[in-house]
Amino acid sequence: MKVPSIVQAEKLLNEAKKLNPGLWVDHSKTAGACARAIAQRCDNLNADIAYALGLLHDIGRRDGVTDMKHIINGYKFMLSKGYDDSARICLTHSFPYKNINAYNGQNDCSVEETEFIQAFLENVVYNDYDRLIQLCDAISFPDDPTYIEKRLVDVVLRRGFNDYTVPKWKEFLNLKDYFDNKTQTDIYQILNIL
Numbered sequence: 563m564k565v566p567s568i569v570q571a572e573k574l575l576n577e578a579k580k581l582n583p584g585l586w587v588d589h590s591k592t593a594g595a596c597a598r599a600i601a602q603r604c605d606n607l608n609a610d611i612a613y614a615l616g617l618l619h620d621i622g623r624r625d626g627v628t629d630m631k632h633i634i635n636g637y638k639f640m641l642s643k644g645y646d647d648s649a650r651i652c653l654t655h656s657f658p659y660k661n662i663n664a665y666n667g668q669n670d671c672s673v674e675e676t677e678f679i680q681a682f683l684e685n686v687v688y689n690d691y692d693r694l695i696q697l698c699d700a701i702s703f704p705d706d707p708t709y710i711e712k713r714l715v716d717v718v719l720r721r722g723f724n725d726y727t728v729p730k731w732k733e734f735l736n737l738k739d740y741f742d743n744k745t746q747t748d749i750y751q752i753l754n755i756l
């Protein structure tokens with residue numbers, strides 16, 4: 563897979579922190595740690611790859627405070643480094659529900675970028691890394707992992723609710739079930755939050 567090493571991923575995140583410091587950096591570290599811990603319990607996932615993908619899923623925020631644009635900025639940045647699988651995660655992590663209108667926040671992308679993201683989502687078949695980082699994004703506060711419901715409500719309180727919020731929440735809850743089944747435990751147990 564075209565994914566940076568752990569050392570390289572940590573370096574990229576540290577560089578990004580200097581460019582645009584914020585809570586997103588610690589959120590990314592939490593997501594990486596969660597992804598690693600869950601991947602360790604899944605036969606078909608590599609824990610180091612999962613960690614790197616989690617660390618870098620929001621790397622598009624290196625370019626400044628943006629909303630949906632961080633997705634496309636991250637995608638382009640990781641592609642420019644030759645890390646295509648990491649680039650893909652930058653795009654897929656916000657869309658367990660494959661509809662661009664389900665994004666919680668402002669669409670600050672150009673028309674072309676918006677069309678590109680929607681077409682990408684329509685064509686991509688999610689793999690377990692896509693699913694894992696979607697889940698870990700949804701359970702990661704900057705300090706610690708939390709219950710998925712808590713984080714979903716937190717996002718809605720900060721960013722608002724739209725017609726797609728309920729179907730999107732259902733997809734997130736499905737992801738939790740998916741990884742509970744895969745790991746044959748409750749992922750909250752793995753993450754020590756029960």
Ligand SMILES: [Fe+2]
Pocket residue numbers: 589593619620699
């Ligand atoms: Fe995130």
